[in-house]
Amino acid sequence: MTSKLKTAKTNLGRARARVMFCLARARGAPLAAMLFFLARVHAQTLPPGANASDFSSVEYYDAPNQQQVKSQISGASAQPIEGGLLLIKHVKLERFLVDGKPQLIVTAPECVFNPMTGQANSPGEVHMQTGDKSLQIEGQGFLWRQSESFLIISNHVQTIIEKTPAIAP
Amino acid sequence: MKMFYLAILFLAAGLAFASAQTNLNSPADHSGAPKIARGPLKINAEGPTAFDLNHHFVTYTENVVVTDPQMKLTCEWLQANLPVNGGRMTNIVAQTNVVMDFTDEKGQKTRATGDQAVYYFHVENGITNETVTLTANPPGKPKVVQEQNTMTGDAIIWDRTTDQVRVTGHFQGIYLPNTNSPAGTNSKPIFQ
Numbered sequence: 217m218t219s220k221l222k223t224a225k226t227n228l229g230r231a232r233a234r235v236m237f238c239l240a241r242a243r244g245a246p247l248a249a250m251l252f253f254l255a256r257v258h259a260q261t262l263p264p265g266a267n268a269s270d271f272s273s274v275e276y277y278d279a280p281n282q283q284q285v286k287s288q289i290s291g292a293s294a295q296p297i298e299g300g301l302l303l304i305k306h307v308k309l310e311r312f313l314v315d316g317k318p319q320l321i322v323t324a325p326e327c328v329f330n331p332m333t334g335q336a337n338s339p340g341e342v343h344m345q346t347g348d349k350s351l352q353i354e355g356q357g358f359l360w361r362q363s364e365s366f367l368i369i370s371n372h373v374q375t376i377i378e379k380t381p382a383i384a385p
Numbered sequence: 386m387k388m389f390y391l392a393i394l395f396l397a398a399g400l401a402f403a404s405a406q407t408n409l410n411s412p413a414d415h416s417g418a419p420k421i422a423r424g425p426l427k428i429n430a431e432g433p434t435a436f437d438l439n440h441h442f443v444t445y446t447e448n449v450v451v452t453d454p455q456m457k458l459t460c461e462w463l464q465a466n467l468p469v470n471g472g473r474m475t476n477i478v479a480q481t482n483v484v485m486d487f488t489d490e491k492g493q494k495t496r497a498t499g500d501q502a503v504y505y506f507h508v509e510n511g512i513t514n515e516t517v518t519l520t521a522n523p524p525g526k527p528k529v530v531q532e533q534n535t536m537t538g539d540a541i542i543w544d545r546t547t548d549q550v551r552v553t554g555h556f557q558g559i560y561l562p563n564t565n566s567p568a569g570t571n572s573k574p575i576f577q
Contacts, residue, residue: 311438313469320438344436350472355434365438373445375428377474 267295271304275334275362277314287311287362289329289336302329309336309360309367318347322367324358334362342369352376426453428463441467449479457486458502477504483519497541499527515545526555533561 271294275287291304309322327338337359344353344367357370432447444464451458461481465474478501485497499519507514519527519541526537529550539554552558 317470319469320436346467348470348472351467353434367436367438369434369436371431371433373428373430373434375434375445377426377428 267293269293271302273329273331273334273362281314284314284316285312287365289360289362291326294329297328300330300332302331303327304329304336307336307338311365313347320347320367321345322358322360327358327360336360336362339370344369350378352378424454426451430463436467438467441469443467451479455487459484460502473506474504475506478502479504485517485519493531495529495531497527497529499541500525513546517543517545519543526557535559 269292270290271292272288272290274285276282277284277286287310289304289307289309291308292306294302294304297303303326305326307322307324307327309320309324310318311320313319322342322344324338324342325340327336327340329336337357339357342355342358344355345351353369353373353375355369355371355373359368359370360366428445428449428451430445430447430449432445434446435444437443442464444462446462449460449463451460451463458479460479460483463477463479465477468474480501483499483502485502487495487497489495497519499521501520501522503518503520505514505516505518520539521527526539527541529536529541529552536552536556536558538552538556541550541552543550
């Protein structure tokens with residue numbers, strides 16, 4: 217199953233930054249998880265109550281950097297809910313630079329993810345930090361638009377910037 | 386355009402512009418040598434904050450408060466660049482009801498107000514430029530107030546590398562001597 221996932225991942229990645237899902241170890245329903253993976257837009261067809269673990273959705277850069285991961289949203293589990301959406305627990309959202317360095321890491325207890333649009337949102341608490349950890353942000357509620365690489369933290373945003381010496385490299 | 390160096394003005398007027406962690410008397414450091422870090426900068430906002438990772442900037446809205454050991458800034462809207470490879474923010478714009486409060490080592494408080502403050506950091510050929518420029522929408526003017534003393538102009542520029550402040554264009558300063566001093570009976574403004 218792992219090799220199939222990798223193959224599909226590569227193919228989808230080459231197919232111009234498509235979002236895909238990796239659902240490994242689907243709890244008690246490996247076939248359902250595989251179907252879910254192959255037919256990402258039909259997540260709502262998962263059996264009710266199915267709860268897949270180790271969820272991830274990856275977006276790739278456009279050519280010529282189509283092998284480079286642009287962003288990835290992952291979670292400890294993903295549960296289909298109404299409207300073809302997924303409820304993801306222990307969410308980790310990462311945005312990478314073209315050279316592979318992490319640009320931003322967002323974590324939240326849970327969020328609702330729309331596989332069709334690549335949007336994720338949550339009314340709960342959210343924590344974010346830059347790849348070099350120089351900037352730490354906490355807030356309440358967020359909306360992530362994967363296709364635009366646009367993140368909105370809704371309320372009560374608190375940012376701490378660890379200052380670097382007053383000189384650029 | 387007339388340029389008034391506030392450091393000179395303060396010497397003349399007996400003011401000591403706030404610089405809690407800096408020394409106005411220290412020689413200007415344009416060498417580009419690393420400074421001691423000033424400590425963390427905090428930015429709080431009540432409203433939505435947007436991170437545009439394609440264009441590398443962040444926008445804070447609603448009751449934005451920026452604090453560091455040197456000052457506190459409040460405004461309604463603030464936008465800053467997000468350096469691609471990390472590191473410090475080099476361009477910050479604060480707009481609408483901008484208020485900057487400083488407290489120096491002696492507890493002397495200074496308040497600067499305007500409609501827009503622009504922070505700019507740049508290093509070129511080993512020379513560090515780091516400024517905060519405060520302006521206001523006409524007919525308003527940016528203003529610096531320390532106790533009963535006031536200064537206005539078209540722009541107030543704080544050079545953070547030298548901790549000098551200068552006022553450009555249509556300068557107006559009002560200084561009222563301390564009433565506890567021997568010369569304190571003179572209540573007329575001496576800069577106008």
